[in-house]
Amino acid sequence: MTGLIPGSGTRGTLVLGAAFGQAGDGLFVTGLAWSVLEATGSARQLSLVLTVLTVVPLVAAPLAGHLIDRPGGPSWLVGSETAAAGLLLAAAAVRDPGLLFFLVLAAAVPLFASLSGPGLAVMISRLSPPGTVATAMARSQVASRTGRIAGPLLGGVLVGAGGLRLCCLANALSYLLYAAAWLRARRALRAVGPVRGDRARAGGVRHLAGDRRLRGLVAVALVANGSIAAVTVTLPLLARGPLAAGAGTYGLLLAAFQGGMLAVATTLSVRALPERWVGDPRTLGMGLTALGGCYGLLAASRSVPLAVLAVAAAGAALGLTSVVSDTRLVTEVPSAVRGRVLGLVTGLAGALRPAGTLVGGLAAGLLGAPAAAAIGGAALVTLGVAYARR
Incomplete structure (x- = not known):
């Protein structure tokens, strides 16, 4: 029965994409933190980079919510993950990075990747038939928890084997896989239909x-x-x-x-x-x-x-x-x-x-x-x- 509902077959792909995205987030934090210490040897500079890494998503998440509520919300999610992957691919080409590079990377990547936080819950709720939202949310949490466990473990291995460059390449791949999942979800959401209601009302x-x-x-x-x-x-x-x-x-x-x-x-x-x-x-x-x-x-x-x-x-x-x-x-x-x-x-x-x-x-x-x-x-x-x- 659920196979007859537009978008119901897409949720598994989207949840799998979320697992890749969460793994990429953990991989990025692990690789970035270790690389800052390797390059600078300074606990203060590490603290500064991690502070930027923490603050940017806090500011970006409410702004991301406005974009998600717009008619082109799914397209924004595809674009944000793709942009984050592009930044990481560019970062992988940088040699002898310094503090400024680390600060820019710590600000730019989460700025784009943060859209998927509230976006995942919103889009899964739109793709889920009545009565199945709780199960869908549980599956998204399984993906998130799995990614959060796997990401740092993989990040530790990769940064030890190939430094930040290898971490950036693997992280870019994870975000591109997530972008592909959002692309499929965008097509399914078109079949579900537009969001009903007055988007101009209270924020x-x-x-x-x-x-x-x-x-x-x-x-x-x-x-x-x-x-x-x-x-x-x-x-x-x-x-x-x-x-x-x-x-x-x-x-x-x-x-x-x-x-x-x-x-x-x-x-x-x-x-x-x-x-x-x-x-x-x-x-x-x-x-x-x-x-x-x-x-x-x-x-x-x-x-x-x-x-x-x-x-x-x-x-x-x-x-x-x-x-x-x-x-x-x-x-x-x-x-x-x-x-x-x-x-x-x-x-x-x-x-x-x-x-x-x-x-x-x-x-x-x-x-x-x-x-x-x-x-x-x-x-x-x-x-x-x-x-x-x-």
Whole structure:
């Protein structure tokens, strides 16, 4: 039946393209960071380059939302990935790069590649038949998580074998594959038909300000994702402190967290979440409560197996929360302003990551890592219970 719906056969290609795109993003960051250190040997210059790399997508995401909402939105996505690939191919030809080169590259590539962040969710929602959006969003998260794991691993190998040049070539290939997926999606979207609604009405900020239920949903999504940065900064402190372990355990904890998220997304991609659960505030509330409880268990852990279990369960709870919140965002926001709203949310989520890292680090420094994790967990439990009772 779904094969008769325009665009339904394109979603798999688009999700696969997203995996290549996410892998390219991770590959780019890994290769760029290592190359800056190799070329300059300066921690300050590395910090400056990574700051530019972080700030540009925050500014670009809301602007990308406006482009996505335009009639030629899919064409913008094809062009942006192609332009990013072209920049990387040009960068691969540069010999003896300096700080200025790294800064330009760190600003230009994310500027173009950032369109695909909100664009993927918007276009998948348009290509998905009613009742299948949650499954489609879960599959896109599987692709994203897989790419985020594979990208840095591949980047480390390539930068060691051929330096930044080889990383740029591989990254350009990943973006070209993503552009090809967007090209196919553009054709399918023409069959689906144009977006209905008044594109000139309230933008992302005004639409969020005028919808109380949507504001609550966005707040939950931002807090849940911001907690990733806060807990991540405490993991090495917990590994070295209460767990009395080394770098290997720290890596295991990070892998367990990502593995938990990937496991839930994979499960929901093959076994659809009931629609009534997606729309029920108690589902998100329980997800946040479970996430907070897992952080509390992590704070109390004094053995590596228990800590790994707690972190994996936290990843699973966050995976459920992400799939549900993403699905509700793309289904409850009117299609005419969906790109602008998701672009704004993407920018806010990116801004919260360094804030979460700062808060988590300060709390761990003042109170100790276990206390910081416990307080963060208690706050999430409180928020989850309050949201479930809305």
